Amino acid sequence: MTFTFTGYRRPDGRIGVRNHVAVLPTSVAVSSIAERIAETAGDGVRATPHQMGTSQPDRAREQTEQVLAGVGKNPNVAAAIVLELGTESIDADAIADEVSKSGIPVETLSVRSVGGTGPAIEQGRETATAFRRDSEDVRREEADASEIVFGVECGGSDATSGIAANPAVGEACDRLIEAGGTACFSETPEFIGAEHILADRCTDEETRERLLNRVDQREAQAELMGVDLRGAQPTPGNQEGGLTTIEEKSLGAIVKGGTTPVEGMVDYAEPLPVGGGLVLMDTPGYDVESVVGKVAGGAQIIAFTTGRGSTTGNPIAPVIKVTGNPRTWDRMASNMDVNASTIVEGDSMSEVGGRVYETMAAVADGRRTAAEHRRLEEFAINELQPNELAAEGIRG
Amino acid sequence: MKGEVLGDGVGLVLHADDNVATALQDLEAQDPIDGDTTAVESVPFGHKVALEPIADGDEVVKYGEVIGRASGSIAPGEWVHTHNCESTRGRGDLAEEGVAES
CATH class of the missing domain: 3.40.50.2300 (Response regulator)
Structure with missing residues (x-):
């Protein structure tokens, strides 16, 4: 629709x-x-x-x-x-x-x-x-969903992210793609442990290889430094929210992109296609930088799921905040746009996903998001680190 | 919601193959979980509780997928978290020691 x-x-x-x-x-x-x-x-x-x-x-x-x-x-x-x-x-x-x-x-x-x-x-x-x-x-014109490039992000994840907010946003992605639009999700470190599921959904071998290669690179960066990813992923906040391992976090994270085939994978800040279906972007796991990468790629609207209650926005693209945690909705309603926690209470996924999709439509038509009302406009550019530059050199 | 809700909303099992459930309430010791299984300790909202015995080194399964390995034996009703379940991925510490992940 x-x-x-x-x-x-x-x-x-x-x-x-x-x-x-x-x-x-x-x-x-x-x-x-x-x-x-x-x-x-x-x-x-x-x-x-x-x-x-x-x-x-x-x-x-x-x-x-x-x-x-x-x-x-x-x-x-x-x-x-x-x-x-x-x-x-x-x-x-x-x-x-x-x-x-x-x-x-x-x-x-x-x-x-x-x-x-x-x-x-x-x-x-x-x-x-x-x-x-x-x-x-500037000429104002009627357009439809097929022209929307929708970036999806998660930050401040907890165990409700994977069971409520992310699948609700995933449902909205599925609807947008059915209407001919583009959805994009990213944060490659949060594919670790779930990459086999995404790989099976890639529409061509090149995308599949690229995806697996990028996940390997992100994992190898931890190995190159001789560190244990567990210190940083899941974050201490994620762990407090019930997420034990990166695999668990990733399995919950990838559902925010919905269930359609993966049509491609672009680099950080590389242009995203209009009318392109589901496209991945290779970004770091830091949410503000990751949102900026997708906005630089042309996303006009972002959905950002948060169990623990992140308030961040973006200066250029409206950011729709979706929480699946009933306590976060109660405490931080003024910073949230969609309450997906009703899934935990028995609302159907199609009902709650539909609310995300309707919010996307209203925001496209000019309705301000909670972050826009409060002028929350976080912006950060990912800086390639010496070890990443070295890793690129090693891998050509 | 996908998955099976336990009791009157105490927990959620996301896939039939899972050996853990996600607590949908703050659970206390003795709270019924599923069948004969009761919580053996506090399990906070959103955290995982074991549904069956999980031996040291066995896979912990949620979403029907492996999320890590038990780092000690886990009894049904026990809280499953970083103290008894370890990731197998991104382990630069193991690579350093020459213990390749399987």
């Missing part, structure tokens, strides 16, 4: 569910300034502050560039400002060129060139305000 919504048609043909002006800092050095510009320019202007330094090893830098350009190209973005200090190894103009391929207006702003933070904030505010005004003229 499809749904329709009124979205924002972009020059490249894709449809946004929000109409933000993005302020993208190329390093931590200008992240605060980006936030200040967004604050002073007012509603609809969103900064993506992050912690990446002004110079990174090549592969790590390329990943940062891919994320920044991808976020700028997300269809929820109407226009973008790429902000630099001017000493970064990342070239702001190159990011701007990449973002402008989607046809939206983009400007760069260099803090050193314009004479420091005062003039930069003032000029950034003027540009953002002008972009904001122009963005009101």
Whole structure:
């Protein structure tokens, strides 16, 4: 069953569910300034502050560039400002060129060139305000579910995640894919112990091999460091919530993608296809970075399941919070959008999954999520670590 | 909900092959679980309780899949968690010692 919504048609043909002006800092050095510009320019202007330094090893830098350009190209973005200090190894103009391929207006702003933070904030505010005004003229158009790229995430998992919230979101993924859309889930470390199930669902051998290879790499990283994954996975919070092993966590985690065939697997922040069915993304297990990877890949809406009560959002994509824990729903209702805990009390999966799907439709049509109401806009870019770069080198 | 609910909602068995159930309430010692099995200790909401005897080294099964191995013998009604069930994956510590996982 499809749904329709009124979205924002972009020059490249894709449809946004929000109409933000993005302020993208190329390093931590200008992240605060980006936030200040967004604050002073007012509603609809969103900064993506992050912690990446002004110079990174090549592969790590390329990943940062891919994320920044991808976020700028997300269809929820109407226009973008790429902000630099001017000493970064990342070239702001190159990011701007990449973002402008989607046809939206983009400007760069260099803090050193314009004479420091005062003039930069003032000029950034003027540009953002002008972009904001122009963005009101963007053509609003009716679109249907087939144009939605839906990113699904879990964070602060407990034992209810695998039995209530994740299968409910999985049901919504199945419905979206039946309507012709794309769903994407990620967090490769949380495939460990469940990869055989996903591998059996891959539609072609290449995807299957890629998936198993990526899971091996993530597992090998633990072995390369001579550490025991158990120290970090499941996290102490997961363990307190009843999850004993990574296998148990993974088996509960993968159900959030539903039951359809796995059509492909992309790299962190790589573009996701529109109308692509279920596609995996190779990301770390850190939820904020993982959400950002999918937003950089073009996801317009995120569903985020949490048993223990994570409150995080995203500056560019609305994040729908779904909990399967009745105590979390009672205590933290103001941070949650969908109560999946009624499954534990006997509601059918189709009923609760249907509520997630209806919420997706309403959010696509403009309804604000709990995280949007509270302006919870966490943003972090995954930084490739020396051991990962070394592992890539070993494996070619 | 998928799976079989035990009693009046004390626990949930996700797959017929499972040897553990997920507690849907905070369980106390003596609480009935399934048939003749009663809880032998407290099991918090969301945590696992053994449904049958699990010998040291045997597989612990939930969702019909292996989630780890018993690191000690586990009696029916016992709480199953990190103190008596170990992951077999991502074990860099074992790789270091040259004990390859099976």
